[in-house]
């Protein structure tokens with residue numbers, strides 16, 4: 001991703017803020033929204049600086065690339081927020097049934113979590129990414145002397161995946177393609193083999 005762009009961040013909690021930090025660090029503009037309204041985000045945008053704008057959830061969903069960082073169970077509330085058709089949505093969610101993670105998993109039947117998310121955002125080009133990392137590891141510089149933090153991604157639209165991989169690369173992650181929302185998403189989601197795994201890629205040569 002060579003040009004600077006405006007990125008929507010839907011959800012201004014730990015993950016939304018971590019992605020906003022990275023996004024601004026690399027010169028992009030951020031429109032960030034939550035459920036309670038922009039007046040609750042003043043301190044946050046003061047900290048993020050002039051490239052950040054506090055917005056309604058509707059405004060945060062407008063850009064062509066939107067970071068989805070809300071609780072999983074809140075996703076159905078977003079269906080009518082905007083025209084999702086064609087938008088790239090970076091799905092960072094994990095399918096907890098409630099805010100308390102001990103309350104179990106949200107039942108999505110045979111679907112993977114991101115397939116279910118995609119069903120609720122009609123026409124969106126969903127790329128699952130960053131959900132396997134704890135928020136402090138999303139905010140931090142992924143480049144370590146021992147290697148680069150791996151950021152897995154999965155999706156069903158090749159162009160959307162290329163755009164998201166470009167952003168992850170720009171942030172300094174080692175972006176690793178796991179395929180589509182079904183097979184890759186299953187590995188990345190809660191209880192998948194790669195859930196909560198924090199790996200470093202040792203660059204050689």
Ligand SMILES: NC(=O)c1ccc[n+]([C@@H]2O[C@H](COP(=O)([O-])OP(=O)(O)OC[C@H]3O[C@@H](n4cnc5c(N)ncnc54)[C@H](OP(=O)(O)O)[C@@H]3O)[C@@H](O)[C@H]2O)c1
Nearest residue numbers: 011012013014015034035036069070072074093094134135
């Ligand atoms: N925390 C982590 O380390 C971590 C790591 C990887 C993935 N995840 C996943 O990433 C997602 C976000 O996690 P988080 O820890 O950042 O959550 P969080 O701190 O609880 O923040 C959630 C954000 O979503 C907003 N939100 C809730 N309902 C909304 C709606 N209908 N419209 C717009 N905004 C809404 C909340 O706004 P209000 O406060 O105004 O309601 C809040 O800003 C979750 O799915 C989580 O499972 C978390």
